[in-house]
Amino acid sequence: MKIIVIGATHAGTFATQQILTEHPDYNVTVYERNDNLSFLSCGIALWVGNNVSDPNKMFYSSPDALAQLGATMRMEHNVTAIDPDAKTIAATNLVTGEQVTDHYDKLVFTPGSAPVIPPIPGIQSERVFLCKNWTDAKKLHDNAQSINSVVVIGAGYIGAELAEQYALSGKKVTLVDAFDRVLAKNFDRDITDRIEALYTKHGTVLALGQKVTSFTTAADQITVITDQAAYTADIAVLAVGFRPRTELLQNQVDMLANGAVITDAYMQSSRPEIFAAGDSAAVHYNPTGQDDYIPLATNAVRQGILIGKNIAAPTERYLGTQASSAVALFDMTLAASGLTAAGAAARGITVDSVTIEQNYRPEFMLTTTPVTASLTWDPTTHQVLGGAFYSAHDVSMSANMISMAIQTKMTIETLSMVDTFFQPNFDQPINWVNAVAMAALEKAKQAEPAI
Numbered sequence: 012m013k014i015i016v017i018g019a020t021h022a023g024t025f026a027t028q029q030i031l032t033e034h035p036d037y038n039v040t041v042y043e044r045n046d047n048l049s050f051l052s053c054g055i056a057l058w059v060g061n062n063v064s065d066p067n068k069m070f071y072s073s074p075d076a077l078a079q080l081g082a083t084m085r086m087e088h089n090v091t092a093i094d095p096d097a098k099t100i101a102a103t104n105l106v107t108g109e110q111v112t113d114h115y116d117k118l119v120f121t122p123g124s125a126p127v128i129p130p131i132p133g134i135q136s137e138r139v140f141l142c143k144n145w146t147d148a149k150k151l152h153d154n155a156q157s158i159n160s161v162v163v164i165g166a167g168y169i170g171a172e173l174a175e176q177y178a179l180s181g182k183k184v185t186l187v188d189a190f191d192r193v194l195a196k197n198f199d200r201d202i203t204d205r206i207e208a209l210y211t212k213h214g215t216v217l218a219l220g221q222k223v224t225s226f227t228t229a230a231d232q233i234t235v236i237t238d239q240a241a242y243t244a245d246i247a248v249l250a251v252g253f254r255p256r257t258e259l260l261q262n263q264v265d266m267l268a269n270g271a272v273i274t275d276a277y278m279q280s281s282r283p284e285i286f287a288a289g290d291s292a293a294v295h296y297n298p299t300g301q302d303d304y305i306p307l308a309t310n311a312v313r314q315g316i317l318i319g320k321n322i323a324a325p326t327e328r329y330l331g332t333q334a335s336s337a338v339a340l341f342d343m344t345l346a347a348s349g350l351t352a353a354g355a356a357a358r359g360i361t362v363d364s365v366t367i368e369q370n371y372r373p374e375f376m377l378t379t380t381p382v383t384a385s386l387t388w389d390p391t392t393h394q395v396l397g398g399a400f401y402s403a404h405d406v407s408m409s410a411n412m413i414s415m416a417i418q419t420k421m422t423i424e425t426l427s428m429v430d431t432f433f434q435p436n437f438d439q440p441i442n443w444v445n446a447v448a449m450a451a452l453e454k455a456k457q458a459e460p461a462i
Contacts, residue, residue, distance in 0.1 A: 014322065015100055015115040016041040016082075017090050017259075019048040021311035022289025022318075023121035024072050029319020030119075031080040037322075040083040040113060042090050042102055047145050048072060053308060055148045056169070059155045060176030066148070085111070093118070093259045095282055117284045119318055120260060120272065124253035124290035124306050133226030138233040140248045142169050151248065158245035159183060162235045164223055165250035166193040168338055171206075173248055175340045178213040185242045186210065187235065191220040197336065199351045199385060201366045202401045209341040218242060253306050255291045267293050271304045276328040277321040278314055286322070288314030295331035297417055298349040298396045299358060305334045333397075333414040337407040346410035349397030349417045350387050362397075363390040363458070365450045369443055371404045373435050380404050384447040386413075386423070393422040393455060398447070412444050423451040 014030060016023050019041050027041055049072040057063050074084045085102065088111065092101040100118070102111045126143045128134060140154075141147045151173075159182060163174045166188035174186040186193065192203040193210065210217055221237035226247065228234075234243040255271040265273045265281040272280050272287035276295075280287050289311035296303035310332050320327045337346035355362040364387040370379040380403045387397040398413035400406040416426050427448035433440045441449070 012037050012323075013114065013116045014039045014119060015113060015117075016119040016121060017093075017100070018120075018122035018256075018289075018291070019043045019077070020050065020121070020123045020289065021308050022123075022292075022315035023119065024049045024077070025312050025315030026119050026121060026286075026288060026318040026322075027077050027082050028072070028080060029316050030322050031077075031082060033319055034323065035081055037081075038083075039081065040085060041077060042085045042088045042100070043074075044087065044089045044105065045144065045146075046087050048074060048077075048086075050145045050148075051308070052143060052148070055142055055151060056172035056176045058148060059151050059173065060180055062176075066152070069148075090122075090259060093120075093263070095260075095263050095285065098284070115284075117286065117322060119322075120257075120280070120285055120287045120291060121289045121311075121315065122256045122259070122291050123311075125256045126249065127252045127254055128249065129223075129251065131223055131225060133228060134249070136226050136228040136233055136247075138228055138246050139226060140246055142173060142248055142250050143253075154246060155180065155182075160244035161185070162187060162233070162242050162244045162247040163250060164188075164235065164247060165252065166190065166219070167196060167250065167252065168194070168336065170248070170250035171340060172338060173250060174210065174215055175213075178210070178215050179341075183244065184214070185216040185218055185235075185244065187218040187221055187223060187237060187242070189220070189222045193217070193219070194338075194345070196354065197347055197351070198345060198399050198401075199353055199364070199366075201385060202345060202383060202399055205383070205401060206340055206343065206345065209343065213341065216242070253290060255304065255306075257291050260285070267302060267304055269304055271302075273302055274329075277325040278318045278329060279321070279325070286318045288318055294334075295329060297331040297333055299360060305332060307332075307334060307336065309335070330418065333417045335410045335414040337410055343401060343403055344406050345399070345401050346407045347397070347399040348410040348413040349395070351385075351397055351399060352387055355387060355396070360396075361390060362387045363451070363454065364388075365447065365454050367443070367447050367450045369439065369446055371402060371406070371443065372438055376435055382406055382443045384409070384443045386426075386447045386451045388423050388451055388455075390455065390458065393424060393452075395421050395423060395426055395448075398444070400443070406443070409444055423448050423455065427452050
């Protein structure tokens with residue numbers, strides 16, 4: 012069978028590995044526009060802050076590794092057209108300019124995403140940097156040594172991490188976002204208020220609730236102009252989000268409104284011979300039961316593996332995602348899975364929520380520290396829909412526990428009594444996850460109508 016893989020960041024790399032592991036006799040050709048693959052871009056901010064031992068270790072595979080499995084690698088080849096009826100693709104060799112035509116029996120469409128670059132006057136300045144791939148990473152790392160100030164535009168995970176690393180490196184930092192909170196799509200205000208205080212403590216100017224309207228570049232600085240103020244720095248970094256890179260399949264397969272390819276549970280598009288995964292594809296978001304666009308490496312890896320398992324025939328179903336994630340900022344851990352209260356409201360979903368705070372381990376220990384835990388649930392079914400955690404203690408794995416609760420459709424009653432161990436070095440007799448579920452159950456009981 013002839014397989015063509017378009018794009019090899021995470022989904023394409025894992026799909027290729029899995030296909031050739033299960034079907035070593037298949038003819039697999041990989042087309043990738045870059046000269047590298049499998050770059051872990053989530054480590055860019057850490058590298059900018061000199062917290063990476065070796066940047067070469069930010070790659071977990073290579074063209075040679077896939078070739079050794081049996082893949083034909085077409086690196087630095089840009090696919091320019093797909094003809095689903097003829098089952099052919101056209102590509103350009105970016106080194107030689109040669110035009111290539113190839114055919115497939117099945118197509119693995121994993122080109123990933125592109126950074127959102129709004130059509131704002133002055134945005135093409137050489138002092139505006141992106142934070143997406145290996146090339147962007149090298150530029151940001153190299154100039155971090157010489158700059159004294161930076162405006163980071165976008166306060167999602169990428170922008171938040173970059174702003175933190177620049178601040179810890181002694182740079183003058185301004186963090187701009189159109190939302191009125193840092194990490195507004197990831198956490199509710201009871202957590203974002205606390206992390207915003209830490210940004211301010213470390214000298215970061217928070218320009219929240221402001222939209223960038225233009226950029227003005229001088230000889231050695233750039234001014235970011237918003238609808239409320241102007242901020243001048245040595246560079247600006249644009250981190251306002253990503254869009255699926257799916258133009259090649261436009262009007263050829265079913266897509267979400269933003270262009271993400273919709274797949275079935277076996278990663279097949281509306282044309283079954285075309286598989287899609289990663290940042291170019293939609294995911295099934297379990298907290299809502301709907302298709303959604305959530306570009307995360309964890310989603311890409313699982314979807315890529317499933318393509319390999321299902322390439323010959325539908326075999327293993329996609330379990331969906333809870334969009335679990337975590338980030339460390341200013342020595343604090345923030346972790347979440349599923350819906351926040353704000354996220355539910357934005358989607359028109361009715362939820363209830365509760366937040367508690369308790370020390371992570373008993374007060375008789377020489378040291379302890381508080382954990383803030385939040386939980387959201389369906390007020391009718393009591394099904395767990397999301398949870399979030401914040402602490403100086405490493406509470407990141409708690410998000411995985413909430414993820415399991417959502418995936419298995421656990422109720423707050425069940426979560427409150429799930430068996431969790433107690434040992435004074437690690438937690439309380441009632442673990443904070445059980446405790447926040449108990450608080451949810453108590454709130455739910457109070458909301459019940461009197462008989």
